[in-house]
Amino acid sequence: MNRTQPAQPDLESLIARIALRDRRAFDQLYADASGRLFAVALRIMKDRAEAEDVLQEAFIRIWQKSDSFRPGQAKAISWLITIVRNLAIDKLRARQMPVAPMEMAQDIADENPTPEVEASNTEVRAQLDACLEELEVNRAEAIRSAYIEGYSYQELAARFDTPLNTIRTWLRRSLLRLRNCLEQTSP
Amino acid sequence: MTESMPTPDADDALAAEYVLGVLDDTERQAAAQRARTDAAFAVRISVWETHLENLNNDYGTQPPPKHVKVQIDRRLFGAPPRRGLNWIVTGLATAVVLLGLFLFQTDQSTQPDLRAQLQSDGSAYAFSVAVDLDDRLLEMALLAGARPTDGTFELWLIPENGAPQSLGIFASGDALTLAPQVRLSASSTLAVSLEPSGGSPTGAPTGPVLAVGVLADV
Numbered sequence: 001m002n003r004t005q006p007a008q009p010d011l012e013s014l015i016a017r018i019a020l021r022d023r024r025a026f027d028q029l030y031a032d033a034s035g036r037l038f039a040v041a042l043r044i045m046k047d048r049a050e051a052e053d054v055l056q057e058a059f060i061r062i063w064q065k066s067d068s069f070r071p072g073q074a075k076a077i078s079w080l081i082t083i084v085r086n087l088a089i090d091k092l093r094a095r096q097m098p099v100a101p102m103e104m105a106q107d108i109a110d111e112n113p114t115p116e117v118e119a120s121n122t123e124v125r126a127q128l129d130a131c132l133e134e135l136e137v138n139r140a141e142a143i144r145s146a147y148i149e150g151y152s153y154q155e156l157a158a159r160f161d162t163p164l165n166t167i168r169t170w171l172r173r174s175l176l177r178l179r180n181c182l183e184q185t186s187p
Numbered sequence: 188m189t190e191s192m193p194t195p196d197a198d199d200a201l202a203a204e205y206v207l208g209v210l211d212d213t214e215r216q217a218a219a220q221r222a223r224t225d226a227a228f229a230v231r232i233s234v235w236e237t238h239l240e241n242l243n244n245d246y247g248t249q250p251p252p253k254h255v256k257v258q259i260d261r262r263l264f265g266a267p268p269r270r271g272l273n274w275i276v277t278g279l280a281t282a283v284v285l286l287g288l289f290l291f292q293t294d295q296s297t298q299p300d301l302r303a304q305l306q307s308d309g310s311a312y313a314f315s316v317a318v319d320l321d322d323r324l325l326e327m328a329l330l331a332g333a334r335p336t337d338g339t340f341e342l343w344l345i346p347e348n349g350a351p352q353s354l355g356i357f358a359s360g361d362a363l364t365l366a367p368q369v370r371l372s373a374s375s376t377l378a379v380s381l382e383p384s385g386g387s388p389t390g391a392p393t394g395p396v397l398a399v400g401v402l403a404d405v
Contacts, residue, residue, distance in 0.1 A: 021338055021381050022395040023264070024309060030256055038251035040243075044208075052255050059259045073233060078240040089208040093215050125241040146207045147242045153209045168209075175203040176196055182238055 011076035018066040026063060034059075036077065037084045044088040044150035054091065058084045089150050131181035139174040142167070202231035206239060264333045280330035284315055298405070299326070301371060305379055305400035306331075312397040314379055316342075318371055325371075329359040338394065341386050344369065345376040345399075356386040373404045 009017075009025070011033060017025035037058060041051035061083055069079050132140040142156055156171070157164040204210050205218040222229040299317035306313040312332035318325045327342060342363065343351040354377070355363040365371065380387070381394040 017395070020394055021335070023311070024395065030259075034256070035248040035250045036246065038255075039246045039249040042249055043246055052251065055251055055255055056259050056262070059256075060262060063263055074236065075240065078236065078243060081240075081243050081246070082236055085208065090215070093210070093212040125244065128238075128241045143207065144242060144245075146209050147239055148245050150208050152211060154211070156209065171207075171209070172200040172204065175200055175207075179199065179203070179235075179238065 011080070012071050015062075015066050015069045015076055015079075016071075018063060019069070026059075029062070030059060033077065033080055037080055040081055040084045041088055043148060044085065044092070050091070051088075054084060054088045057087050061087070085150070092150060093152065127182065127185055131178050131185065134181055135174050135177060139170060142171055143174060143178065146171075198228060199231055199235075202228060203235045203238075205232060206235040264336065280313070284328065284330065300405060301373060301375075301402040302405050303377055303400040303402045304330070305377060305398035307396065307398045310397050312379070314340075314398050314400075316377060316400070316402070318365075318402065320371070323365040325354065325363045325365055327357045327361055327363065332397070334359045335381055338381055338383050339386060340379050340397070341382040341392070341394075343378045343380065343392055344371065345378055351378070351392055353387065353390065356382065371402060373402055375402045376400075377402065 009028065011029065014025045014029040014032070018029060034055065038051060038055050041054040041058070042048065045051040045054055058080075062080065065083075069076070074082075132143065135143075138160060142160060145151055145159075146156060151159065153164050153168055153171075156162075157167050160167060201218060205215065205222075208215075210218060218228075218232075222232055298319075300320045301316075301318040303316045304313065305316060310332070313330040315328045315330055316325060325342075327340075329340075339356045339358065341356045342354040344354055345351050352369065354365065354369060355361075357363060376399065378392070378399045379397045380392040381397055382392070383394075387393050
C-alpha cells in the first residue's frame with residue numbers, strides 16, 4: 001500500500017474508532033468524507049434540502065452502524081456511499097417521485113471526478129468501462145445513469161422512450177453480460 | 188414480472204437491480220427484506236456493490252452547508268456545536284462551580300482536600316474533581332460536553348507505573364466512594380474515558396479518553 005498522507009488516519013481506521021464511540025473520529029470522518037457523500041445525495045435527490053436530510057440520516061446511521069463495517073469486504077468509501085445511495089433511493093421510491101427534469105440533473109452536481117481516487121482506481125475502472133463498452137451504447141448508458149442518478153425503471157422507460165417491461169428485460173440481460181465480462185477479466 | 192432465466196441468474200439480476208436502485212418501492216423493500224434473512228442473496232448484493240463501485244468516482248465532491256453537521260451533532264449527542272457556543276457552556280459551568288465553591292467554603296465539614304480540572308486538547312469535555320480524603324468521597328462534575336446517550340463516563344487513576352485503576356463510573360455529576368486500596372494525593376493523574384454502559388468490560392479503559400488532569404491540594 002502506498003500512502004500519500006501517512007499523518008492522516010484513513011477512513012477504515014476512522015470507522016473502527018467510531019465503533020468505539022470516538023466523537024473526534026466521527027468529526028474527522030465528516031470532514032474527510034462529507035463532500036463526496038453530499039455529492040452523491042445531491043445527484044440522486046436533485047434537491048439541496050432533501051440531499052441535506054439524506055446526508056444527516058446517513059451520518060446518524062454511520063455513527064450507529066459503524067460496527068457492521070467489515071474492512072476486508074468493502075472499501076470504506078464504497079461502504080459509506082452505499083449507505084447514502086440506499087437512503088436516497090429508498091426515500092425517492094417511497095413516494096414514487098415524478099421524473100426530474102434533465103437540465104436539473106446536469107447543473108446540480110460537480111462533474112469532476114475526485115482526482116486522487118480516480119488515479120488509484122484507473123485499472124479497475126478501465127475494466128468496468130471495457131465491459132460496459134461491450135454492451136450496446138444505450139444499455140451501458142442506462143446502467144450508468146441508473147446507478148449515478150438513481151433512476152427507477154419507470155424513469156428509464158420515459159427517458160429511453162421504451163416500454164417498462166422491455167427496458168427491464170434488456171437491462172437484466174445487460175447486467176448479467178456485464179457480470180460475465182467482469183468475472184472473466186478479473187485476475 | 189415473469190422470469191424465464193434460471194434461478195441463480197434471476198437472483199443475481201435481482202441483486203443487481205437492487206444495487207442499481209431501479210426497483211419500485213415494493214420490490215425494493217422485498218429485496219432488502221430478503222437480504223436480511225437470505226445470506227446467499229446478501230452476498231450477491233455485496234458482490235454487485237463491488238462490481239459497480241468504480242462508478243462512484245463519477246459523483247465528484249460537493250461540500251455540504253455548515254448547518255448539516257450542527258444538526259447531526261444535535262440529534263446524536265444533544266449538544267451544541269463545539270466551537271462558538273462552547274465558551275458559553277464553559278462560562279456557565281464555571282459560574283456554577285464558583286457558586287459551588289462558595290457554598291463549600293461556608294460549610295467547613297465538607298471542604299475537599301484535593302481538586303482537579305480534567306480536560307484535553309480537542310475534546311469537548313471538561314470535568315471537575317473534588318476529593319474529600321477523610322470521608323473517602325470523590326465528587327465528579329461535568330463542566331462541558333454532553334452526557335453520553337449510549338455508554339457511561341469512567342474515572343481512572345493513572346499511576347506512574349502500572350495499569351490504570353478504575354475509580355468508578357458516573358453520569359454527569361456523582362459522588363464516588365473510594366475503595367480502600369485507592370491512594371490519592373496531590374499530583375495523582377486522573378482521566379475520564381467513555382465506556383459501554385456498566386463500565387469497561389475489561390477492567391482497563393477501552394473507549395476514547397475524554398479528559399485528563401492532575402490533582403492538587405486545595
